Amino acid sequence: MTGIQEIARETGLSTATVSRALRGLPNVKAETTSAVRRAADRLGYIPSSAASGLATGRSRALGVLVPVINRWFYVNVLEGIDAELRQAGYDLILYSLGGPAGDRERVFHRSILRRRIDALVVLCLVFNPDESEQLQLAEFPTIVVGGPGPGVRHMGIDDRAAGAAATNHLLGLGHTEIAHIGGEDELGLNIAVPLERHNGYVEALNAAGISAREEWTVNGAFSFEGGQRAMRGLLETAGHRPTAVFAASDEMAFGAITAIVEAGLRVPNDLSVIGIDGHQYGAAMRLTTVSQNPYQQGADATRVLLAELDGREHADSFPSAPFELIVRSSTAPPPASKRDATW
Amino acid sequence: MTGIQEIARETGLSTATVSRALRGLPNVKAETTSAVRRAADRLGYIPSSAASGLATGRSRALGVLVPVINRWFYVNVLEGIDAELRQAGYDLILYSLGGPAGDRERVFHRSILRRRIDALVVLCLVFNPDESEQLQLAEFPTIVVGGPGPGVRHMGIDDRAAGAAATNHLLGLGHTEIAHIGGEDELGLNIAVPLERHNGYVEALNAAGISAREEWTVNGAFSFEGGQRAMRGLLETAGHRPTAVFAASDEMAFGAITAIVEAGLRVPNDLSVIGIDGHQYGAAMRLTTVSQNPYQQGADATRVLLAELDGREHADSFPSAPFELIVRSSTAPPPASKRDATW
DNA sequence: GTGAAAGCGCTAACAA
DNA sequence: TTGTTAGCGCTTTCAC
Numbered sequence: 001m002t003g004i005q006e007i008a009r010e011t012g013l014s015t016a017t018v019s020r021a022l023r024g025l026p027n028v029k030a031e032t033t034s035a036v037r038r039a040a041d042r043l044g045y046i047p048s049s050a051a052s053g054l055a056t057g058r059s060r061a062l063g064v065l066v067p068v069i070n071r072w073f074y075v076n077v078l079e080g081i082d083a084e085l086r087q088a089g090y091d092l093i094l095y096s097l098g099g100p101a102g103d104r105e106r107v108f109h110r111s112i113l114r115r116r117i118d119a120l121v122v123l124c125l126v127f128n129p130d131e132s133e134q135l136q137l138a139e140f141p142t143i144v145v146g147g148p149g150p151g152v153r154h155m156g157i158d159d160r161a162a163g164a165a166a167t168n169h170l171l172g173l174g175h176t177e178i179a180h181i182g183g184e185d186e187l188g189l190n191i192a193v194p195l196e197r198h199n200g201y202v203e204a205l206n207a208a209g210i211s212a213r214e215e216w217t218v219n220g221a222f223s224f225e226g227g228q229r230a231m232r233g234l235l236e237t238a239g240h241r242p243t244a245v246f247a248a249s250d251e252m253a254f255g256a257i258t259a260i261v262e263a264g265l266r267v268p269n270d271l272s273v274i275g276i277d278g279h280q281y282g283a284a285m286r287l288t289t290v291s292q293n294p295y296q297q298g299a300d301a302t303r304v305l306l307a308e309l310d311g312r313e314h315a316d317s318f319p320s321a322p323f324e325l326i327v328r329s330s331t332a333p334p335p336a337s338k339r340d341a342t343w
Numbered sequence: 344m345t346g347i348q349e350i351a352r353e354t355g356l357s358t359a360t361v362s363r364a365l366r367g368l369p370n371v372k373a374e375t376t377s378a379v380r381r382a383a384d385r386l387g388y389i390p391s392s393a394a395s396g397l398a399t400g401r402s403r404a405l406g407v408l409v410p411v412i413n414r415w416f417y418v419n420v421l422e423g424i425d426a427e428l429r430q431a432g433y434d435l436i437l438y439s440l441g442g443p444a445g446d447r448e449r450v451f452h453r454s455i456l457r458r459r460i461d462a463l464v465v466l467c468l469v470f471n472p473d474e475s476e477q478l479q480l481a482e483f484p485t486i487v488v489g490g491p492g493p494g495v496r497h498m499g500i501d502d503r504a505a506g507a508a509a510t511n512h513l514l515g516l517g518h519t520e521i522a523h524i525g526g527e528d529e530l531g532l533n534i535a536v537p538l539e540r541h542n543g544y545v546e547a548l549n550a551a552g553i554s555a556r557e558e559w560t561v562n563g564a565f566s567f568e569g570g571q572r573a574m575r576g577l578l579e580t581a582g583h584r585p586t587a588v589f590a591a592s593d594e595m596a597f598g599a600i601t602a603i604v605e606a607g608l609r610v611p612n613d614l615s616v617i618g619i620d621g622h623q624y625g626a627a628m629r630l631t632t633v634s635q636n637p638y639q640q641g642a643d644a645t646r647v648l649l650a651e652l653d654g655r656e657h658a659d660s661f662p663s664a665p666f667e668l669i670v671r672s673s674t675a676p677p678p679a680s681k682r683d684a685t686w
Numbered sequence: 687g688t689g690a691a692a693g694c695g696c697t698a699a700c701a702a
Numbered sequence: 703t704t705g706t707t708a709g710c711g712c713t714t715t716c717a718c
Contacts, residue, residue, distance in 0.1 A: 003711055014689045019713060029687060044480045049457040050402060051711035053393035054694045061436070061459075069422050075413050082412065082439045091454055093404070094437045096425045111434055114392040116404075137387045224624055258627040281567055284601040346695055357705045362697060372703060394695035397710045 002043045010039045022047070061091040062305065063117035065107075067125060068099040071222065072251055072279050073294050074123050077145055080298025081121055088306050093117055097125075105130075113138050119305040121145055121298070126191050127152070141308045143301045146294070147192035155301045157292045158320040159193050163200025163248070165325055166274045166290045170244040171208050174333045175272060178205065179216035179242040181230045181252050194222070197248045197276065216242055220252035227255025235263050243334035244272040250279035250289055257285065257330065268332035278326065288331040292323045345386045353382045365390070404434040405648065406460035408450075410468060411442040414565070415594055415622050416637050417466050420488055423641025424464055431649050436460055440468075448473075456481050462648040464488055464641070469534050470495070484651045486644045489637070490535035498644045500635045501663040502536050506543025506591070508668055509617045509633045513587040514551050517676045518615060521548065522559035522585040524573045524595050537565070540591040540619065559585055563595035570598025578606050586677035587615040593622035593632055600628065600673065611675035621669065631674040635666045 004022070008015045013032065020028050021036035039045075053059045064081055066074045078094075085092050095111055097104050108131050112120065117140060124146040127135065132151055135142060148154040170178050180201045182194045202212045218233060220226040227247055235241065247253035253275030257267050267273055275282070278291025300321075308314050347365070351358045356375065363371050364379035382388075396402045407424055409417045421437075428435050438454055440447050451474050455463065460483060467489040470478065475494055478485060491497040513521050523544045525537045545555045561577060563570040570590055578584065590596035596618030600610050610616055618625070621634025643664075651657050 005711080015712075016690080016714080017688055019711095020688090023713095027687060032687080046456045046458055046481060048397070048711055049459045050393045050396035051694090052713070054391070054397050054696085055711080055713040057694075059393060069425065070418050075418055078437075079412050079439075082437070083441055083445070086439070086441055086445060086450070089453060091457075091459060092437045092439075094421075094425070094435045096422075096429070096435075098426055098429055102426070102429060107429070110432060113389045114434075115389055116392040116434060138389060224627065228627055254624070255627065281597070284567065284571055284598065348695080358696075359698085359706080360704055363704090366697095370703060375703080391695055394710090395697070397712085398695080398697040400710075 002045045003048070004045075006043055007036060007039045007045060010043065011035050058118055058309075059091075059116055060089065061093050061117050062302065063093045063095055063112055063120040065095045065097070065112065065120060065122045065125065067097050067123065069094070069096050072277060073146060073249075076294035077121075077123055077298035080295035080300075081302045082298075083295075084299045084302035084306070090118075090306070108134050118309055121301050121305065122152070123147075124193055125149070141305050141314075143305060145297050145301045148196075149192055153316055153318070155297055155304075155318045156321050157323045159196035160200040160203070161320075162276055162290045162292070162323050163197035163246070164204040165200075165323070166197075166246045166276060167201045167204035169274060169288070169325055169327070169331065170246060170272060171204065171210075173244075173272065173331060175244040176208075176210055177216075177240075177242040177334075178210075178244045178246060179218070179234055180212070181218055181220040181227055181234075181245060181247040181256060183220050183222040183226065183248060183252070194248055201246055220247060220249075220255065222249050222252060224251050224255040224258075227252030228259045229255070231256035231259035232263070235259065235265070242271070244274070244331070247273065247275045250275035250277035250282055250287060253287055253289070253330075254279070254281065254285060257287070267330050270335060272331040272334070274331050276323075282326070282328070286329045288328045289326050290323050291326050292321060297321050345388045346391070347388075349386055350379060350382045350388060353386065354378055401461055401652075402434075402459055403432065404436050404460050405645065406436045406438055406455055406463040408438045408440070408455065408463060408465045408468065410440050410466065412437070412439050415620060416489060416592075419637035420464075420466055420641035423638035423643075424645045425641075426638075427642045427645035427649070433461075433649070451477050461652055464644050464648065465495070466490075467536055468492070484648050484657075486648060488640050488644045491539075492535055496659055496661070498640055498647075498661045499664050500666045502539035503543040503546070504663075505619055505633045505635070505666050506540035506589070507547040508543075508666070509540075509589045509619060510544045510547035512617060512631070512633075512668055512670070512674065513589060513615060514547065514553075516587075516615065516674060518587040519551075519553055520559075520583075520585040520677075521553075521587045521589060522561070522577055523555070524561055524563040524570055524577075524588060524590040524599060526563050526565040526569065526591060526595070537591055544589055563590060563592075563598065565592050565595060567594050567598040567601075570595030571602045572598070574599035574602035575606070578602065578608070585614070587617070587674070590616065590618045593618035593620035593625055593630060596630055596632070596673075597622070597624065597628055600630070610673050613678060615674040615677070617674050619666075625669070625671070629672045631671045632669050633666050634669050635664060640664050 004015050004018050008018045018036050021033040119140050120142045122144045126149040144152045144154040146156045182198045205212050218230040220230040247256050253273050257273055260271055275289040282289050347358050347361050351361045361379050364376040462483050463485045465487045469492040487495045487497045489499045525541045548555050561573040563573040590599050596616050618632040625632050
């Protein structure tokens with residue numbers, strides 16, 4: 001209830017001076033500033049962001065749009081964004097599409113566009129034309145983290161290269177029968193990432209003179225359960241079984257490993273498994289993976305946006321974020337019997 | 344750039360009528376409403392939440408305060424809150440303390456109190472007196488999910504009962520040598536939950552005529568890695584080894600299982616493990632657990648808050664959220680040799 | 687170094 | 703059903 005006015009009255013100053021003092025602007029006598037601060041404390045003054053937002057046109061808040069919250073990658077990007085924002089004194093407004101069930105259109109129209117935010121980070125989404133237009137209208141700087149899309153600048157790893165790196169690691173070990181657990185994720189979310197990783201897989205195979213078998217690319221929906229289900233399906237395919245599996249995310253890889261162990265087989269003796277991400281559980285699960293740093297990607301994207309809000313530099317594209325092959329013991333050369341069979 | 348005024352000019356109406364039409368208030372001719380809507384669309388009108396917030400005193404946003412983001416429980420509560428909010432047309436502002444590193448005081452003073460939110464959900468935090476005072480000043484309805492604290496109403500499971508339930512399950516199987524992996528979490532965050540679960544453990548043991556060995560309660564920091572580390576420590580204690588372990592969270596239980604398997608032992612043949620939470624991975628890991636539903640808790644808390652904002656009912660306390668023992672195969676009677684030794 | 691006054695874009699009486 | 707008129711609490715010229 002206490003506003004800048006009470007403080008003005010209390011200190012015998014004008015609201016203008018109080019406002020300046022509170023924000024620590026120059027051109028205010030030091031004693032005045034401290035008097036104002038003291039009064040503010042005493043009165044329990046709480047600034048109104050609506051009022052200052054209205055007056056300045058800036059909300060000091062950044063939006064983050066995610067398909068769903070509950071995914072390793074998103075959560076880690078969020079942490080990175082949050083850390084950067086906290087330092088800058090910005091608030092974080094989280095918009096979730098709510099997965100396939102949540103209605104996407106409403107989020108775009110209702111929330112994001114209420115001019116509550118100064119900038120937007122989008123995670124792994126590809127927009128449809130209407131959405132692009134809405135975003136255009138809103139006129140705040142935007143950046144996509146995690147999946148490239150047409151018409152929006154993007155920060156993240158080169159997914160195709162990462163997919164190829166994972167596949168090449170398996171090829172290098174001598175595998176030729178390599179399956180892929182990818183994912184359409186759900187309902188049009190996140191389509192760029194799985195696509196590119198799959199492309200990398202196919203290209204790496206082709207480069208090795210192997211053509212991808214269609215029935216060996218299965219959908220793991222980018223979740224543990226999905227990966228497990230997909231792997232079960234792969235194992236049930238009687239007769240011909242791959243010797244290695246490349247999962248497009250660690251969470252799916254964990255699921256795959258679980259399914260393999262359930263089936264009485266061993267990793268990597270019977271089957272090698274590699275993932276992408278660098279999930280914390282990876283070390284304990286001994287998962288070989290292509291690791292990336294979503295925290296850093298989130299922080300970097302945020303720093304770019306913040307710099308633009310400050311009127312500093314502007315970039316239209318960014319170098320790919322780094323990734324790194326981490327070899328642990330979920331991958332090994334194919335079993336001897338198989339090797340003989342192939343040669 | 345387009346405001347309510349342009350629409351007023353364009354349609355030949357007053358801003359008041361436009362405002363009413365845009366919000367779908369009654370007492371506006373249907374044709375007028377649709378004319379306004381059309382004009383708004385055509386002009387690409389985007390409402391300013393700052394302006395309407397200033398005028399109404401409501402921001403239509405709810406704050407969520409978390410110790411860190413990256414934890415199974417928090418993420419799932421967030422999903423529940425978000426789902427409820429999306430439906431109500433509210434935005435979600437996420438405040439993270441940023442773990443032990445982030446400075447807690449700043450979050451409280453700077454952000455939350457900027458009157459940007461109409462209500463607040465706090466996850467698993469216990470406040471110090473200064474923080475309580477700040478919250479009091481801010482005057483919005485608040486509710487804590489996940490850990491009871493003095494002076495704030497709270498929603499969540501009865502942690503003591505859950506701890507006892509887990510311990511009793513092990514006792515019921517015949518275990519008498521039961522260790523506990525709990526956690527201080529980090530730096531004063533989240534102290535109520537681990538404390539109560541530990542209390543439940545001790546009480547259940549006592550009720551069975553067993554006194555808890557101090558060296559068998561270890562800190563797993565509520566993380567996978569922490570649980571793994573704690574379990575390793577427990578196993579290295581030469582000579583006397585427990586026959587069962589109760590971990591205060593599934594994530595720690597997964598870490599413990601990993602450590603046990605690493606050590607060449609088997610679950611549940613050599614050691615039984617039980618957790619608390621109901622993590623998705625639990626089924627695949629075959630973890631017996633006391634499961635709870637954080638999504639529901641988040642959604643319920645949000646519904647309560649929203650009802651209060653609407654001037655409907657107000658409650659000062661809530662029934663405990665349900666939990667349920669899910670028996671899978673990480674728990675079994677103690678090994679025969681051990682059993683003989685004890686009897 | 688400080689004050690007066692005019693908004694920022696919307697909502698909410700009160701009239702008409 | 704619609705318009706008029708004040709604000710909401712802060713920032714920001716422009717004077718002094």
